[in-house]
Amino acid sequence: MDATAGKFASPVRSKRLTVVLGRWLGAAFVICFATGLFSHLLQDPPAWMLYPTWPAGLYQLTQGVHVAAGIAAIPLLLAKLWSVFPLLLQWPPIKSWINALERASIGLFVAASLVEVATGLLNTYKWYPWTFPFRQTHYWLAWVVVGSLALHIAVKLPVITRHWRRNGTEGKPDERDNDKHSHDESPNDGRTEDKQPAGMGRRAFLSTVTVTTAFVVLSTAGQSFAWLAPLNIFAPRRQNTGPQGVPVNRTAMEAQVAQGDIGTDWTMSVTTKNGERTFSLPQLRALPQTEHVLTVACVEGWSQSALWRGVRIKDLLAEVGAPADSELEVVSMEKNGNYRVMTMPAPYTGNDKTLLVLELNGAPLDLDHGYPARIMAPGRPGVLQTKWVQRIEVL
Ligand SMILES: Nc1nc2c(c(=O)[nH]1)N[C@H]1C(S)=C(S)[C@@H](COP(=O)(O)O)O[C@H]1N2
């Protein structure tokens, strides 16, 4: 045994502990990956994309879960790193070519995971202390994380299966013996095999990790789910706050849309292959009005349901003689910004709940919510619920 690892030895560390933490962390990563991929596909759809418009709260659920699982992954990842920490100081650092490759893949996995959860967390606070584009980086790093996770699980499969069940090695001296000869981990890594005192310490450690993880999740998930809102202490957003009781992600001022630009002569246009029609605000109000409870579900995890009222997009299309299943391009009055132009695929356009909204919670839209008119469609990421609509083009 080398002296450095010995200094960090703790009876609590064991392969069983690492496997138990690995299961939780693996589950959190798989949930994050699946929900993240869904969010990515909704925003950058391939030609074959299917757009679920029902249940309308689906994206609120998947993205809320995405952020909650990502937050849960932080204490789990730290605990798991602690549980294997002495391996980092193993001497000699590399025992063979295979060992070198294995350690390099773990290094990549750990580095990618740390960057992924840290940037994800900072993104929920809209804090970007870096210059790279968040979304693309988060997306590509996710592939690095799951790829190196799969490799890691494959390499560690013998250890994982041996310690999958509690006391998996007890009463099986042969297997424990094999352990000593296996080259996947040093038996003298400062970690213990399953023995009673370590087992008790391990349970206390696991309880601490469980309580910490539950605490960070429960004290933040109230930004996404109304029933947890009373517990929301640390999340960057609070439900039922902001103008008209709805939080704002990008204000009119940030988007450089001023009330002064929207005079009484404001109009928006709808263009089809037959030409262009313009609508003033009184003309839009004179069209049949529909109201629905719909949820703004931000990619940063927070969400808010509210009562939205305005003109059904398919009614507006009927007014200009365009079919209800048209694909649309919606352009905002905003001068620049990533969400100035939005494409609306046909399944949303033709949906009864997709509105050109004029009123929120019984009053005209606040400027920060997209006055004079904004889009609300069921099940779409918040970034695609375009505010300050200027032009709708039927493609
Ligand atoms: N034109 C435009 N529309 C936009 C945005 C924007 O930056 N520009 N932000 C979007 C984002 S990120 C969200 S979460 C929702 C928030 O809607 P709210 O401000 O009404 O809550 O609006 C969306 N609509």
Ligand SMILES: [Mo]
């Ligand atoms: Mo958002």
